[in-house]
Amino acid sequence: MAGFAGRLGRCWYSGFLRSDYIIEQKALLAPLEQKTKFQQQELAANPLQVPALGLHVGGPAMQTSQKDFNKAVSQLKLLKEDPGNEVKLKLYALYKQATEGPCNVPKPGMLDFINKTKWDAWNALGSLSKEAARQNYVDLVSKLSASSESPSPEAPEADRKQPESDSLVVTSEDGITTIRLNRPTKKNALTTQMYHDVIAALQAASKDESAITVLTGSGDYFCSGNDLTNFTTLPAGGPEEMARRSAVVLRDFVNCFIDFPKPLVAVVNGPAVGISVTVLGLFDVVYATDRATFHTPFSHLGQSPEGCSSYTFPKIMGSSKAAEMLLFGKKLTAQEACAQGLVTEVFPDSTFQKEVWARLKAYSKLPPNAMRISKQIIRNREKETLHAVNAEESSVLRERWLSDECIAPACQPPSRIKLAVPSFSA
Numbered sequence: 001m002a003g004f005a006g007r008l009g010r011c012w013y014s015g016f017l018r019s020d021y022i023i024e025q026k027a028l029l030a031p032l033e034q035k036t037k038f039q040q041q042e043l044a045a046n047p048l049q050v051p052a053l054g055l056h057v058g059g060p061a062m063q064t065s066q067k068d069f070n071k072a073v074s075q076l077k078l079l080k081e082d083p084g085n086e087v088k089l090k091l092y093a094l095y096k097q098a099t100e101g102p103c104n105v106p107k108p109g110m111l112d113f114i115n116k117t118k119w120d121a122w123n124a125l126g127s128l129s130k131e132a133a134r135q136n137y138v139d140l141v142s143k144l145s146a147s148s149e150s151p152s153p154e155a156p157e158a159d160r161k162q163p164e165s166d167s168l169v170v171t172s173e174d175g176i177t178t179i180r181l182n183r184p185t186k187k188n189a190l191t192t193q194m195y196h197d198v199i200a201a202l203q204a205a206s207k208d209e210s211a212i213t214v215l216t217g218s219g220d221y222f223c224s225g226n227d228l229t230n231f232t233t234l235p236a237g238g239p240e241e242m243a244r245r246s247a248v249v250l251r252d253f254v255n256c257f258i259d260f261p262k263p264l265v266a267v268v269n270g271p272a273v274g275i276s277v278t279v280l281g282l283f284d285v286v287y288a289t290d291r292a293t294f295h296t297p298f299s300h301l302g303q304s305p306e307g308c309s310s311y312t313f314p315k316i317m318g319s320s321k322a323a324e325m326l327l328f329g330k331k332l333t334a335q336e337a338c339a340q341g342l343v344t345e346v347f348p349d350s351t352f353q354k355e356v357w358a359r360l361k362a363y364s365k366l367p368p369n370a371m372r373i374s375k376q377i378i379r380n381r382e383k384e385t386l387h388a389v390n391a392e393e394s395s396v397l398r399e400r401w402l403s404d405e406c407i408a409p410a411c412q413p414p415s416r417i418k419l420a421v422p423s424f425s426a
């Protein structure tokens with residue numbers, strides 16, 4: 001087999017191999033045949049080298065995800081830009097976790113700096129499942145691919161992709177981009193199209209000129225959560241395919257909140273249910289009218305938490321208050337949610353809009369880079385954990401949606417709302 005050096009010219013990872021990047025080992029440039037067994041094992045652990053070695057990435061994981069993972073491993077080689085040392089270290093750790101499971105080798109000595117750094121990164125993933133690690137790896141590669149393909153980080157306003165339906169309205173004014181859920185007759189329940197539109201709107205807002213991004217709702221509700229009719233039309237692959245697709249949409253949707261780089265503010269104009277409550281833990285600031293309520297009837301629907309709430313809620317309000325919400329579906333008033341740290345401040349409904357927007361306009365005049373950088377410092381060290389939590393929650397929900405408890409929940413939502421999931425069994 002030919003050495004790797006000859007193929008390095010065009011790709012960003014030639015820089016990876018030539019730079020003083022902490023994972024770099026000069027040995028990688030030597031032909032494979034000349035490598036020791038240890039070096040070959042190390043190469044196998046290096047995500048960039050696996051396809052070249054033709055290694056099978058083993059493990060008892062699910063087939064679909066395994067295929068995506070293999071694709072991501074190949075895709076990584078095509079990136080045009082070097083993603084930087086921190087990201088490469090993440091890729092290394094996720095690859096090891098995905099293929100070998102939790103770190104199972106002795107910690108290298110203090111002076112073995114390179115291997116110790118790699119070991120630390122792998123070990124930091126703790127008991128993250130192989131499947132979640134694969135998922136995170138795939139997500140990270142797809143994000144890197146998308147950003148290396150995007151023509152310009154500062155796309156002009158006119159090039160922005162507008163939402164596909166009127167159910168989402170995006171406006172930019174006074175340094176604030178506002179994403180408004182606009183389905184008041186259905187209490188702003190989120191259709192599948194709306195999930196996609198919110199994803200696109202957040203991606204556009206992350207690159208536009210605005211300093212602050214706001215999510216709010218039209219009418220008397222902030223949002224009644226997932227539109228329960230989302231599951232009514234089954235695709236050709238049946239319930240399993242429906243659950244698989246929904247889990248992907250959910251994961252992508254929540255990832256956008258995790259990764260959002262600017263101050264993200266929720267203007268909660270009324271009651272909030274389900275996923276519109278759980279993602280609040282990923283916002284920087286949450287302002288609520290005193291009319292708002294917050295509840296997550298997951299157990300009632302045979303479902304389980306999403307939006308990273310299994311991690312953020314216990315952190316924000318303590319495990320017992322979080323359990324009351326996430327396990328028992330306890331509804332909080334705005335004041336209670338504020339006392340528990342989920343809401344930043346509550347305003348009287350009569351002055352809510354006026355007070356909140358005046359305040360946001362003032363904040364939007366602050367130096368935008370300072371706000372971005374401060375947010376990065378506050379949030380970045382948790383991002384990897386949040387992605388792992390999101391992947392796990394989505395994967396658990398995918399199974400929940402096929403469970404008897406979800407198909408025939410003991411506590412039905414209002415009878416007018418036909419729960420989609422029963423149609424799975426049709």
Ligand SMILES: CCCCCCC/C=C/C(=O)SCCNC(=O)CCNC(=O)[C@H](O)C(C)(C)COP(=O)(O)OP(=O)(O)OC[C@H]1O[C@@H](n2cnc3c(N)ncnc32)[C@H](O)[C@@H]1OP(=O)(O)O
Pocket residue numbers: 185186187189190191192195224225226227228229230246247249250273274275276297298301303306413414416417
């Ligand atoms: C594709 C990706 C999927 C990712 C899924 C991620 C997992 C997410 C989980 C959740 O979000 S769980 C929470 C789901 N939401 C609910 O269970 C709320 C159900 N709705 C209600 O309980 C009530 O409607 C309400 C919100 C408390 C409001 O009650 P109210 O009496 O004030 O109004 P209604 O007359 O009931 O509603 C008006 C109108 O709106 C329709 N509607 C409300 N919520 C939903 C909803 N979530 N899905 C679909 N439709 C909803 C309701 O049916 C009424 O419609 P019409 O009868 O007027 O046609």
